[in-house]
Amino acid sequence: RDEVEQSNLRGVPSLVAGMFSIPSLPGHTFAYSFLTRRRNHMDLFLDEQRRGDWLPASQGEESFLGSWGSVSKLDENWIGLSWAHEVSPRISVGLTTFGTYVGRTRRVELDMNLVGTAGEVSALSRLREYRYLSLGLRWKGGIAADLAPFRLGVSITSPGITALGSGSIRYEDFLTSSEQSEAGPNQTEIVVFREEDLGVDFHSPVSIGGGVTWVHPRAEVHLSGEWYSSVSRYEIMGVDSIRAQSSGEYLDYGIVDQLKPVFNFGVGLEWLIGDAFSAYGSVARDASSAPKDPMFPFEFGEEVSNSVSQADGYYLGAGVSFEAAWIDLTAGFSYGSKEERRKNPFAIGDFSSGEPIADGTTIRLATRRWRFLLGFTIPMVEAISDGSSPNGP
DSSP, rough: OOOOEEEEEEEOOEEEEEEEOOTTTTTTTEEEEEEEEEEEEEEEEEEEEEEOOTTSSSSSSSEEEEEEEEEEEEEEEEEEEEEEEEEEEEEEEEEEEEEEEEEEEEEEEEEEEEEESOOOOOEEEEEEEEEEEEEEEEEEEEEEEEEEEEEEEEEEEEEEEEEEEEEEEEEEEEEOOOOOOOTBBBEEEEEEEEHHHHHHHOOOEEEEEEEEEEEEEEEEEEEEEEEEOEEEEEEEEEEEEBBBTTTTOEEEEEEEEEEOOOOEEEEEEEEEEESEEEEEEEEEEEEEOEEEEEOGGGOOOOOSSSSSOOEEEEEEEEEEEEOSSOOOEEEEEEEEEEEEEEEEEGOOOTSSSSSTTTTOOOOEEEEEEEEEEEEEEEEOOOHHTTTTTTTOO
16 A cells, blocks of 8 residues: 545634723734644554565565555644734834743554465554643734735734643554574564653744735735744753663663754635625645655654655635624635655565565655634624614714
């Protein structure tokens, strides 16, 4: 099997926000927001069954049975408190303080079994799992200008500061081989390890964004882009005290991260169909910041990369909005897809025979993502009773 596909349909609240003012601070506007920055849940499973000659000491061919499973979950949420001030009738500035939450879970399991014609059995089982959460702070500052018929904006986001963090690592290996070796006819390796309450150090890039809107009486065109800086290689968390029960040796295992600089952009169109209806369309690029050769968990090395995918994604969006005296309603969706090829997970185990299972093969991983947006604004009761429009004078 050389293809793995997953398609999820999941509604995600992307932004909840509101504005308020303080009477003692005229000319200053405040806002609160809850932003779902990233949410990615991916479960993959593979089964393999074939025949071949992988054990030289065994007569004839062996039967191979293998299974592989991977679970990856990422949740990143930001809670913000914003301040804005009108410097002049056409220019305003603002600053937002975000409290951030990043939660990550990754788990990989591999089971491979070889059964010879005489009943000899070789088995390999591996498990790697790490979890962590990080609570931190970030700041975003910006300036906006209304230069009719254009509206401009520039922002800069600081790197994150990790205030609190905790993680855990689970590491298990089991190998039994019927191959002859210096240690005897049966080789056995056993490693069972779990550690919790590990310290976490999570880094994030600096980003600079900008946008421009061209305003027409019946339409608006939006262009935006954001550049993210690189992050040098560092260790999020790790251990150096994994004791192999079978040999007494100590092993190392670390979760590392490294990000390359990327530039993402978006183009949007708003078309006023009537006095109460508008239609929207957009296209956006979501480039991966993963390094060129990340160390994926199923390679079972001493280090594993925190990056999940190297593929770049492109997303199309569409929506409509309806405006009335008692409610403003917006509904829309976006759709995107991306794919990449990875090494076959069964190509890493050789049962000490020298020839890996499924050598030289790859799998194609294709993901498709839908996002749905539903937003609404309800004016105060006084505004409705007065018969005034929430957006009018």
